[in-house]
Amino acid sequence: MxxxxxxxxxxxxxxxxxxxxxxxxxxxxxxxxxxxxxxxxxxxxxxxxxxxxxxxxxxxxxxxxxxxxxxxxxxxxxxxxxxxxxxxxxxxxxxxxxxxxxxxxxxxxxxxxxxxxxxxxxxxxxxxxxxxxxxxxxxxxxxxxxxEANVLGVGKGINTGADLKGKTITGGQFGSRNDAIIRQLLRDNGVEPDRDVKIVSTGGQSNERLQSVIAGTVDGASIQLRHRTVLEKAGGKVLFEETREVxxxxxxxxxxxxxxxxxxxxxxxxxxxxxxxxxxxxxxxxxxxxxxxxxxxxxxxxxxxxxxxxxxxxxxxxxxxxxxxxxxxxxxxxxxxxxxxxxxxxxxxxxxxxxxxxxxxxxxxxxxxxxx
The missing domain is CATH 3.40.190.10 (Periplasmic binding protein-like II)
Known part of the structure; x- marks a missing residue:
């Protein structure tokens, strides 16, 4: 959601x-x-x-x-x-x-x-x-x-799943649906949460998560479809995404x-x-x-x-x-x-x-x- x-x-x-x-x-x-x-x-x-x-x-x-x-x-x-x-x-x-x-x-x-x-x-x-x-x-x-768009936006210098190694990712609050689906998106693309990357819990909604990526507070986050251009102008990109019927x-x-x-x-x-x-x-x-x-x-x-x-x-x-x-x-x-x-x-x-x-x-x- x-x-x-x-x-x-x-x-x-x-x-x-x-x-x-x-x-x-x-x-x-x-x-x-x-x-x-x-x-x-x-x-x-x-x-x-x-x-x-x-x-x-x-x-x-x-x-x-x-x-x-x-x-x-x-x-x-x-x-x-x-x-x-x-x-x-x-x-x-x-x-x-x-x-x-x-x-x-x-x-x-x-x-x-x-x-x-x-x-x-x-x-x-x-x-x-x-x-x-x-x-x-x-x-x-x-x-x-x-x-339901499941989108991982990342900061500068991250171009592949391998580049995520050791990086900090958030899907929002632990236990939320966002947290669960961003973990699944990572797995679907060959990245194992809590082994290859560090998953952190954050407050706020998707706009705040976008700003955290742009500011470098986290390396990647669950964002919305409308954030793609904003993130790209800041030097980041959408690394993984999928849309499901939910x-x-x-x-x-x-x-x-x-x-x-x-x-x-x-x-x-x-x-x-x-x-x-x-x-x-x-x-x-x-x-x-x-x-x-x-x-x-x-x-x-x-x-x-x-x-x-x-x-x-x-x-x-x-x-x-x-x-x-x-x-x-x-x-x-x-x-x-x-x-x-x-x-x-x-x-x-x-x-x-x-x-x-x-x-x-x-x-x-x-x-x-x-x-x-």
């Missing part, structure tokens, strides 16, 4: 105090294809529609909440542009939503659970773990970033899903329509203009990463994912102790709003019903 593993212990009390949010739904996507929900929603077989024909792609705008407040944990424009483009292009109004206020919050789960946020964009594993711990209505809805982050909802599921569907339809626009590379300049007008700083080096960061299989164009990828991701996170043992992600994932949004946009259902 290329960010530090989230600590969810601090929100445990809030999860317990959130109370039961599993009351009656008010719209057309509770339980199955319609009707009221009698408990927390999930995408296990017992709660699935029988066929795609049972899923409605028609959104009743009279049941849609007009003004939303959502939380996003990352200030980088990539995590905001679905909403801002949807606002600029009129997609929210098309589906019955008048305004969306974005709050940039390091950890949006507590206010989501407390009810001051309607939806939150956050790490998939953390949201699912919190949903299990709460036992209430928090549900994961759709994938935002479905690609449903690393996405949207979750809590109280809104129980009180107005129609709004959740409308929100996903509007933002997925924006994402279809964004991932069409012909629209790059217009998207960046919209975001710069919103006062986001996007230097040329970061704009150069647009094609990679907004590829349809990275910033997934339909919000979907492969269940097998989610199985592996959650299994990995259980191993890393960020998700409780025995977690079945399907119990804490509710896909009907996503399927309805996909259908409203004329997209195939993803995941397919048969795969769930």
């Amino acid at each position: 290329n960010r530090f593993t989230r600590r969810i212990g601090a929100v445990g009390v809030l999860l317990l105090l959130a109370g039961s949010l599993a009351g009656c739904g008010s719209g057309g996507d509770s339980g199955g294809a319609g009707g009221a929900s009698s408990g927390p929603m999930d995408a296990t077989k017992a709660g699935l529609p029988k066929s795609a024909d049972d899923i409605s792609g028609t959104i009743d705008k009279t049941k849609v909440k007009k003004n939303l407040v959502v939380g996003v944990d990352n200030p980088y424009y990539l995590f905001h542009h679905d909403i801002d483009v949807a606002l600029a292009k009129g997609y929210f109004k098309e589906f019955g939503i008048d305004s969306v206020d974005i709050k940039t919050i390091e950890d949006p789960l507590p206010p989501l659970i407390g009810g001051s946020l309607d939806l939150a964009l956050y790490d998939t594993d953390t949201a699912i773990a919190a949903a299990k711990k709460s036992g209430q209505g928090l549900r994961f809805l759709s994938v935002y970033l479905g690609g 449903p690393q982050s996405g949207w979750s909802a809590n109280k809104l899903l129980q009180e107005s599921p129609e709004t959740v569907t409308a929100f996903l339809a509007a933002t997925l329509k924006a994402r279809q626009f964004i991932t069409d590379q012909a629209n790059k300049d217009e998207v960046l203009t919209i975001m710069r007008d919103k006062k986001f700083e996007i230097p040329t080096e970061y704009a150069d990463a647009y094609a990679a960061e907004n590829a349809p299989d990275y910033h997934v164009s339909d919000g979907g994912f492969k269940p097998a990828d989610m199985d592996k991701f959650i299994s990995d996170q259980i191993t890393y102790k960020t998700v409780p043992d025995g977690t079945d992600w399907r119990q804490y994932t509710y896909l009907l709003p996503l399927w309805r949004a996909q259908k409203a946009l004329g997209l195939p259902l993803n995941p397919a019903l048969a795969d769930m």
Whole structure:
């Protein structure tokens, strides 16, 4: 997920105090294809529609909440542009939503659970773990970033794996997913961690790790795709990299899903329509203009990463994912102790709003019903 593993212990009390949010739904996507929900929603077989024909792609705008407040944990424009483009292009109004206020919050789960946020964009594993711990209505809805770039950036004078001998490398904090995947990247390229190189634990996020490489504090670090040009201008380079399909982050909802599921569907339809626009590379300049007008700083080096960061299989164009990828991701996170043992992600994932949004946009259902 290329960010530090989230600590969810601090929100445990809030999860317990959130109370039961599993009351009656008010719209057309509770339980199955319609009707009221009698408990927390999930995408296990017992709660699935029988066929795609049972899923409605028609959104009743009279049941849609007009003004939303959502939380996003990352200030980088990539995590905001679905909403801002949807606002600029009129997609929210098309589906019955008048305004969306974005709050940039390091950890949006507590206010989501407390009810001051309607939806939150956050790490998939953390949201699912919190949903299990709460036992209430928090549900994961759709994938935002479905690609995971594992990139080792190095400083001057390092040109091969052999040049790493005795050097200092960081993937971030020990025990995080970043730490684990940078170790695997090294092994995949013939470098054994803790034998050939010294792995150190560091704080901060990827921007801080990039600066540590440029400053020479470490010889190499896990960085992001957008950092390549910045690092090269400083005399460094990307030594190893790989991109995998990992449903690393996405949207979750809590109280809104129980009180107005129609709004959740409308929100996903509007933002997925924006994402279809964004991932069409012909629209790059217009998207960046919209975001710069919103006062986001996007230097040329970061704009150069647009094609990679907004590829349809990275910033997934339909919000979907492969269940097998989610199985592996959650299994990995259980191993890393960020998700409780025995977690079945399907119990804490509710896909009907996503399927309805996909259908409203004329997209195939993803995941397919048969795969769930």
